[in-house]
Amino acid sequence: MQGTKVVRPFPFFRAGQRASQPQLAKPILVLEDVYKFFRPDQPTLRGVDLSVERGEFVFITGPSGAGKSTLLKLVYRELRVDEGRVLFCGRDIARLTDKSIPFLRRNLGIVFQDFRIIDHWTVFENVAVALEIVSMPQRLIRSRVAEALERVGLAGRGPEQTSNLSGGEQQRVAVARAIVPEPALILADEPTGNLDPHLAIDILTLFEEINATGTTVLFATHDHSLISKRDHRLISIDDGRVSEAQQGLKHWQGSSGIHTLVG
Amino acid sequence: MDVKSAITRARRGLREERRLYVVAVTSLAVAFICLGATLLGVTNLDAAATRWGQSGRITLFLKDDADPQDIAQLRVVLEGLADVDEVTHVTPTQARESFLEEADVGADLSSLPSEVFPASLEVALVQGVTRERSESIAMRLTQFRAVSDVESYGSWFQKLDNLLWGARMLAAGLAVLVMFCVVAVIGNTIRLAVARRRQEIEVMKLCGATNGFVRGPFVLEGMFQGFASSLLAILALLAGYLALHDSVDSTLAALTGSRVVFLGAWTLVAMLLGGAVIGAVGSAVSVRRYLAV
Ligand SMILES: Nc1ncnc2c1ncn2[C@@H]1O[C@H](COP(=O)(O)OP(=O)(O)OP(=O)(O)O)[C@@H](O)[C@H]1O
Ligand SMILES: [Mg+2]
Numbered sequence: 001m002q003g004t005k006v007v008r009p010f011p012f013f014r015a016g017q018r019a020s021q022p023q024l025a026k027p028i029l030v031l032e033d034v035y036k037f038f039r040p041d042q043p044t045l046r047g048v049d050l051s052v053e054r055g056e057f058v059f060i061t062g063p064s065g066a067g068k069s070t071l072l073k074l075v076y077r078e079l080r081v082d083e084g085r086v087l088f089c090g091r092d093i094a095r096l097t098d099k100s101i102p103f104l105r106r107n108l109g110i111v112f113q114d115f116r117i118i119d120h121w122t123v124f125e126n127v128a129v130a131l132e133i134v135s136m137p138q139r140l141i142r143s144r145v146a147e148a149l150e151r152v153g154l155a156g157r158g159p160e161q162t163s164n165l166s167g168g169e170q171q172r173v174a175v176a177r178a179i180v181p182e183p184a185l186i187l188a189d190e191p192t193g194n195l196d197p198h199l200a201i202d203i204l205t206l207f208e209e210i211n212a213t214g215t216t217v218l219f220a221t222h223d224h225s226l227i228s229k230r231d232h233r234l235i236s237i238d239d240g241r242v243s244e245a246q247q248g249l250k251h252w253q254g255s256s257g258i259h260t261l262v263g
Numbered sequence: 264m265d266v267k268s269a270i271t272r273a274r275r276g277l278r279e280e281r282r283l284y285v286v287a288v289t290s291l292a293v294a295f296i297c298l299g300a301t302l303l304g305v306t307n308l309d310a311a312a313t314r315w316g317q318s319g320r321i322t323l324f325l326k327d328d329a330d331p332q333d334i335a336q337l338r339v340v341l342e343g344l345a346d347v348d349e350v351t352h353v354t355p356t357q358a359r360e361s362f363l364e365e366a367d368v369g370a371d372l373s374s375l376p377s378e379v380f381p382a383s384l385e386v387a388l389v390q391g392v393t394r395e396r397s398e399s400i401a402m403r404l405t406q407f408r409a410v411s412d413v414e415s416y417g418s419w420f421q422k423l424d425n426l427l428w429g430a431r432m433l434a435a436g437l438a439v440l441v442m443f444c445v446v447a448v449i450g451n452t453i454r455l456a457v458a459r460r461r462q463e464i465e466v467m468k469l470c471g472a473t474n475g476f477v478r479g480p481f482v483l484e485g486m487f488q489g490f491a492s493s494l495l496a497i498l499a500l501l502a503g504y505l506a507l508h509d510s511v512d513s514t515l516a517a518l519t520g521s522r523v524v525f526l527g528a529w530t531l532v533a534m535l536l537g538g539a540v541i542g543a544v545g546s547a548v549s550v551r552r553y554l555a556v
Binding site (some may be wrong): 076104120133 | 265440463468470473476
């Protein structure tokens with residue numbers, strides 16, 4: 001993890017620079033009174049306020065269609081807020097020009113339910129793509145990819161064809177691709193949605209290990225068996241608003257029960 | 264833009280979409296062959312016109328009953344002119360022989376009597392005599408008593424000029440047409456390639472690839488298609504030229520005294536570079552359109 005320098009042209013993470021003290025003290029992600037409309041009369045997100053500290057592990061939950069994916073898309077600028085601000089490392093993402101979006105995304109690792117890995121590429125190529133886009137030297141790419149594959153439990157599997165891997169292994173490849181540029185923040189949108197319960201726990205544990213090295217993780221899921229097994233901070237989106245518990249489901253203070261919470 | 268990575272990815276794209284590109288390059292090569300063939304025509308007409316223009320000559324056809332003394336006098340006058348290089352007297356017998364020899368038309372004409380071939384004076388002009396000058400000399404020579412007719416080949420030159428102009432226009436029109444063809448075919452190929460690589464483009468964008476990074480290989484692939492198809496066309500034309508020029512040459516030499524030439528070096532370079540540039544521009548335009556990034 002440490003030692004190798006990362007090229008991060010995004011202003012607050014210039015080449016190999018670690019965040020300065022004042023930046024470290026600030027939350028890594030802040031949402032201020034965020035509104036997102038897909039239909040003019042009915043906002044999908046209404047007045048969302050949220051603050052995520054560096055190094056946190058946060059579950060985002062809520063019924064299907066609540067807006068979990070929408071919230072994450074606002075962070076990686078697939079979507080733009082209609083009102084309010086989204087601050088990543090203190091900078092308003094909504095105000096970024098289209099040209100700067102790639103530099104924002106180089107600070108993020110994104111994992112999806114459907115893996116989004118390229119079948120006809122090898123495992124190595126699927127992971128290496130995250131470094132090739134910043135024109136890293138091949139020698140460095142090889143060592144960093146090997147390291148990332150080792151962290152996700154796929155050591156030495158680089159030359160294999162991705163289409164031959166199992167679902168759980170494919171998702172591990174996707175996680176390796178997300179962590180290989182050493183992003184500050186990982187966004188996982190139902191990464192266990194396509195996996196059986198046993199594998200889901202494995203992948204969750206993998207994200208926790210990544211979190212343990214200092215990377216902030218936002219983990220969206222509506223699988224309440226996963227959430228109930230852990231004591232992470234829990235944010236629930238329902239009817240466009242967020243409510244939260246600082247320490248897992250046990251401490252949930254809302255009047256409604258678990259089932260309305262997770263759908 | 265990282266050129267090295269773009270080249271690596273373009274090579275992979277060409278490899279993975281082999282069939283698509285083979286079809287595109289082949290059809291573009293046909294378009295380039297049409298253009299190249301027209302240019303070949305222009306080049307040869309141009310070469311012939313230049314050769315004839317330089318070796319100006321006038322033929323004076325003599326009356327059958329011309330007085331030999333008049334003819335001798337005419338020769339003296341002609342040889343005295345500064346523009347005249349050489350004067351040759353061709354008798355009907357000689358004319359018949361050289362006709363039969365050059366025309367190579369078969370036995371049934373060899374029975375032609377030499378009377379049907381008029382005697383003539385072949386006047387070769389010195390190098391650099393303009394066409395206008397040779398016309399005016401010809402005009403003056405008609406007044407001699409022994410002369411029945413003067414051929415200064417002026418109408419020939421006019422016809423050749425018209426032909427040359429027409430061929431040039433055709434080539435220019437074809438060049439424009441081929442340009443559109445290249446842009447359209449490459450645009451379509453790129454559209455298909457983008458659709459097939461939709462998934463990997465999305466992944467690259469999510470990892471933080473810039474638009475330039477994503478577009479780079481497509482532009483290179485377009486450039487390659489343009490270059491490869493013009494190269495293919497040139498090779499096909501060269502093969503055709505090498506196979507045919509021996510037989511065409513002898514016929515042409517008999518008729519016009521000139522030989523077939525291939526496209527000049529600069530024309531070849533222009534075709535190759537033009538193909539590459541139009542290919543790159545065409546794909547850059549269409550990748551912008553189909554890759555709404
Ligand atoms: N691009 C879009 N255009 C129109 N409506 C959209 C768009 N994206 C999302 N929506 C709507 O916004 C709402 C929230 O969608 P979102 O995908 O964020 O839900 P989710 O919480 O991720 O659900 P799930 O758990 O099923 O993934 C849904 O009602 C959806 O129909
Ligand atoms: Mg979703």
